[in-house]
Amino acid sequence: MGPVPPGPRSDREAAGxxxxxxSDYDDVLGKAYDARLMRRLLGFMRPHRVAIGWTLVAVIxxxxxxxxxxxxxxxxxxxxxxxxxxxxxxxxxxxxxxxLVVSYVLEYAQTYTLQVTGQRIIFDLRMRIQxxxxxxxxxxxxxxxxxxLMTRVTTDVDALxxxxxxxxxxxxxxxxxxxxxxxxxxxxxxxxxxxxxxxxPLIALVTQWFRRNARHxxxxxxxxxxxxxxxxxxxxxxxATVQLFRREARHFDRxxxxxxxxxxxxxxxxxxxxxxxxxxEVLGALAIAAIIWFGGGWTLQGTLxxxxxxxxxxxxxxFFRPISDLxxxxxxxxxxxxxxxxxxxxxxxxxxxxxxxxxxxxxxxLTGPGHIRFEHVWxxxxxxxxxxxxxxxxxxxxxxxxxxxxxxxxxTTLINLLMRFYDVTxxxxxxxxxxxxxxxxxxxxxxxGLVLQDGYLFSGTxxxxxxxxxxxxxxxxxxxxxxxxxxxxxxxxxxxxxxxAVAERGATFSVGQRQLLSFARALAHQPLVLxxxxxxxxxxxxxxxxxxxxxxxxxxxxxxxxxxxxxSTVQGMDAILVFHKGRLRETGSHQELLAKRGLYFTLYQxxxxxxxxxxxx
Ligand SMILES: Nc1ncnc2c1ncn2[C@@H]1O[C@H](COP(=O)(O)OP(=O)(O)OP(=O)(O)O)[C@@H](O)[C@H]1O
Ligand SMILES: [Mg+2]
Numbered sequence: 001m002g003p004v005p006p007g008p009r010s011d012r013e014a015a016g017x018x019x020x021x022x023s024d025y026d027d028v029l030g031k032a033y034d035a036r037l038m039r040r041l042l043g044f045m046r047p048h049r050v051a052i053g054w055t056l057v058a059v060i061x062x063x064x065x066x067x068x069x070x071x072x073x074x075x076x077x078x079x080x081x082x083x084x085x086x087x088x089x090x091x092x093x094x095x096x097x098x099x100l101v102v103s104y105v106l107e108y109a110q111t112y113t114l115q116v117t118g119q120r121i122i123f124d125l126r127m128r129i130q131x132x133x134x135x136x137x138x139x140x141x142x143x144x145x146x147x148x149l150m151t152r153v154t155t156d157v158d159a160l161x162x163x164x165x166x167x168x169x170x171x172x173x174x175x176x177x178x179x180x181x182x183x184x185x186x187x188x189x190x191x192x193x194x195x196x197x198x199x200x201p202l203i204a205l206v207t208q209w210f211r212r213n214a215r216h217x218x219x220x221x222x223x224x225x226x227x228x229x230x231x232x233x234x235x236x237x238x239x240a241t242v243q244l245f246r247r248e249a250r251h252f253d254r255x256x257x258x259x260x261x262x263x264x265x266x267x268x269x270x271x272x273x274x275x276x277x278x279x280x281e282v283l284g285a286l287a288i289a290a291i292i293w294f295g296g297g298w299t300l301q302g303t304l305x306x307x308x309x310x311x312x313x314x315x316x317x318x319f320f321r322p323i324s325d326l327x328x329x330x331x332x333x334x335x336x337x338x339x340x341x342x343x344x345x346x347x348x349x350x351x352x353x354x355x356x357x358x359x360x361x362x363x364x365x366l367t368g369p370g371h372i373r374f375e376h377v378w379x380x381x382x383x384x385x386x387x388x389x390x391x392x393x394x395x396x397x398x399x400x401x402x403x404x405x406x407x408x409x410x411x412t413t414l415i416n417l418l419m420r421f422y423d424v425t426x427x428x429x430x431x432x433x434x435x436x437x438x439x440x441x442x443x444x445x446x447x448x449g450l451v452l453q454d455g456y457l458f459s460g461t462x463x464x465x466x467x468x469x470x471x472x473x474x475x476x477x478x479x480x481x482x483x484x485x486x487x488x489x490x491x492x493x494x495x496x497x498x499x500x501a502v503a504e505r506g507a508t509f510s511v512g513q514r515q516l517l518s519f520a521r522a523l524a525h526q527p528l529v530l531x532x533x534x535x536x537x538x539x540x541x542x543x544x545x546x547x548x549x550x551x552x553x554x555x556x557x558x559x560x561x562x563x564x565x566x567x568s569t570v571q572g573m574d575a576i577l578v579f580h581k582g583r584l585r586e587t588g589s590h591q592e593l594l595a596k597r598g599l600y601f602t603l604y605q606x607x608x609x610x611x612x613x614x615x616x617x
Contacts, residue, residue, distance in 0.1 A: 037340050041160070044125060048117045055117070058110040059169055063176035065103045067184060070314035072096050078307035110169070118165035122157055128347060129153050137353035138421040142381070147230045152346050156339035163336035171329040174322035181319050188308050195294045196316055199287045203280065207327045210276040214331055217269035224262035231258055277324055284320035288313055353420050355440040365443055368432030369397040370528055370559055372418070378426035379417060386425070387413050389582045400560040402570025404603060405579030411563045412453060415531055419445060449527025453534070455518035457506030462491055463498040466520045473524050481524035485550035487516035512543040519550045530554055532562040534569060567607050576600065
């Protein structure tokens with residue numbers, strides 16, 4: 001059986017689920033131990049080495065203590081009960097009790113320290129991942145589906161948590177116990193030790209069978225969970241479309257198929273566990289039966305003390321549980337190794353858009369007037385499919401420049417490059433003659449106020465969204481900005497005004513309202529340069545007029561680059577750039593461009609009738 005979870009292939013293909021490709025799980029449980037990965041994991045444990053050291057001491061002490069009770073029992077039987085020597089029996093009983101109490105305290109200390117340390121390590125790791133995710137460039141997010149990245153921060157980190165919090169240390173404990181018991185048995189009576197340990201080959205066989213199958217079914221379950229996540233993520237995001245096109249039944253069937261796969265994989269896994277644990281119990285009982293049979297005989301012959309026989313039985317009972325636990329720990333270790341491999345691969349993903357390295361001192365502040373220049377800029381998102389070709393233009397300080405062109409002409413791409421969401425493929429972009437790649441990202445981006453096509457709102461309040469975490473912006477500033485762009489009227493109509501809750505992605509606001517909020521946000525941050533990417537969707541005339549006026553407020557006294565779909569937005573601008581298929585084809589003012597009777601003229605004619613109609617109303 002291959003690594004791909006079983007199931008009707010066509011169904012999964014039809015479901016078109018992206019996200020975690022099953023191949024991502026190929027390596028799950030591949031290697032149980034990888035020294036290189038382990039060294040990096042140990043790096044995360046280093047800050048907590050004192051706590052971990054104490055835990056290990058507690059574990060060793062605990063294993064040693066757990067060896068004591070059967071031995072104390074043996075001494076009690078052989079030295080006191082059989083001989084009738086009552087003196088000292090009370091001491092033994094007290095010792096027995098003492099061992100239990102100390103074990104209890106150690107157990108508590110170990111569990112507590114271990115869990116706390118585990119949580120701290122996991123906390124650090126999640127912060128590291130988040131920090132790296134925030135630095136990764138937008139192109140990375142084009143390539144990596146959300147579902148996969150979510151898995152890194154949740155499931156994969158959890159696998160490591162399991163390893164830290166329960167796996168490693170208790171595996172140590174199991175190994176100490178096994179080794180300790182084996183030694184004590186051999187020392188007490190080597191003949192009976194051979195009898196007791198004679199079931200080990202059988203146990204090895206059963207364990208091998210279990211490990212192979214459990215590992216396989218674990219991989220299957222993980223694969224199916226990834227499918228469920230990917231399916232749900234896409235389905236929930238696109239729920240409106242699903243319902244609009246009445247795809248519910250189909251999607252339900254696809255989910256049914258995936259869900260069944262998940263259930264069956266889980267059932268298989270349950271089967272292996274259900275067989276394995278009782279099997280180990282039975283083998284353990286077999287060993288004890290053999291001990292009683294041979295040991296009983298030897299005791300009657302007088303070559304074995306009764307206490308030793310009892311101790312053997314007690315030790316055997318403690319011997320087989322760690323074996324079954326260990327094989328589970330082994331799976332845990334494999335899962336954690338695979339997870340850490342994926343996490344480290346993410347952490348190692350190079351950040352391709354970066355603030356300049358310190359060898360070239362980064363320009364940390366841009367103090368000049370802010371002359372923006374695109375110089376022979378070429379850009380391709382993928383390979384050599386250029387979406388911008390040899391683009392050159394200037395935006396002088398204080399100038400207002402409009403950008404127009406058909407959908408897909410490359411307008412938004414200009415902004416992506418200016419903000420360094422992506423880096424140019426060829427040519428360069430400069431501000432006051434300085435290549436923007438030599439400027440620190442913070443200095444660069446803080447100059448610009450960006451109102452994007454799909455203005456993004458975060459969950460929080462309306463005021464939070466305008467302020468967007470900047471403490472320098474007071475409540476009064478927020479209100480002033482909102483009223484300057486005419487957003488105050490609709491905000492006042494919300495139940496709690498500026499304190500009204502904003503749903504995730506601003507789902508409860510209209511496109512126009514979201515745009516007004518984005519304007520207020522841009523204005524509140526007082527940027528030196530305003531960048532505007534107009535929403536494509538048409539807006540009613542009233543809102544249109546509001547937005548026009550809001551724009552006038554926003555643009556006054558600011559260098560502005562405005563991408564417009566409605567030519568009415570750009571008519572009054574100082575210059576208009578006309579893009580067509582990635583090339584800058586025409587430049588000039590509204591009147592100059594109309595006089596050229598070129599591309600702009602055609603665009604204008606196309607929109608002319610619509611606009612006449614809209615404004616006539
Ligand atoms: N992240 C991306 N990865 C690959 N190709 C992209 C990406 N974003 C845009 N493109 C492609 O680049 C070209 C230009 O896209 P761009 O978004 O700049 O167009 P636009 O002029 O802003 O269009 P619109 O008016 O519809 O907003 C398009 O062909 C588009 O398919
Ligand atoms: Mg665009």
